[in-house]
Amino acid sequence: MPQTTFPLHDRTVGEIAARLPGASGVFRRFGIDFCCHGEVPLAEAANRRQLDLGALEAVLGDLDPLAIPDAPRETGALIDHIQTRYHQAHRRQIPELIALSRKVEAVHAGHPEVPGGLADLLQRIWGELEVHMKKEELILFPAMRRQAADRIAVPIAEMRHDHDDHGAFLAELARLTQDHTVPEGACRTWQALYAGTAQLRADLMEHIHLENNVLFPRFEKGA
Ligand SMILES: [Fe+2]
Ligand SMILES: [Fe+2]
Structure with missing residues (x-):
């Protein structure tokens, strides 16, 4: 998920957490359920938590999409x-x-x-x-x-x-x-x-x- 694909608002939180290293930590910090309800689009997840979508996207945008993920892919x-x-x-x-x-x-x-x-x-x-x-x-x-x-x-x-x-x-x-x-x-x-x-x-x-x-x-x- 290269940074050029932002904004992320219509992607699901599960997809973002799976493809963007560090995103799950951001979601946890903001109280967004990315594990059991990963099918929810980011915009809707932000809305449910009454979070500013633009600010949330900016935090996610600061993450390095090429960072090495914690979990192996194979x-x-x-x-x-x-x-x-x-x-x-x-x-x-x-x-x-x-x-x-x-x-x-x-x-x-x-x-x-x-x-x-x-x-x-x-x-x-x-x-x-x-x-x-x-x-x-x-x-x-x-x-x-x-x-x-x-x-x-x-x-x-x-x-x-x-x-x-x-x-x-x-x-x-x-x-x-x-x-x-x-x-x-x-x-x-x-x-x-x-x-x-x-x-x-x-x-x-x-x-x-x-x-x-x-x-x-x-x-x-x-x-
Ligand atoms: Fe398990
Ligand atoms: Fe399990």
Whole structure:
């Protein structure tokens, strides 16, 4: 996507995030859902968030379209990257966050901003995500590596549906944590907890984006 193709307003946010290195970080900063709702044109996404479209296009226009993307392009390498950078990271992150959250909820039970129910929410996210990642690792990704495109339309649709559920979990996570913002004078555990939930949000959005907007469409076009 060379810079001469700007303006971007009628391109979808998923396409922009997939083709312009750094765009997903910009979208995250502006609160634009580029992973579960990547099909939305940029102009409409800006309108939904009451953002100035011209200013948003200017920020995107400052990105270098020739920068090296974080994720490899080749399908097998991309799947490897998703598994090592995201699946394994979630498996490290989420159990730690559950433990931190239980601690904060117990120690600060009387605090008006205590994130009551956060540990239970994270436990639900963890349960769903683990089953989802296993399905990708054992069924979908091996079929993709074999280029068995005729057999994977249904599993892909199921994974997209799961991703929508994960997006709803992230919205609930943001609500419970005041958008990952610690209260004044919060202890280090609370600070570590919200730094971790913000990282989980960033990682899960990028993870879903790579599957929904980059990997899956390669197998859906001819299906
Ligand atoms: Fe995944
Ligand atoms: Fe997934």
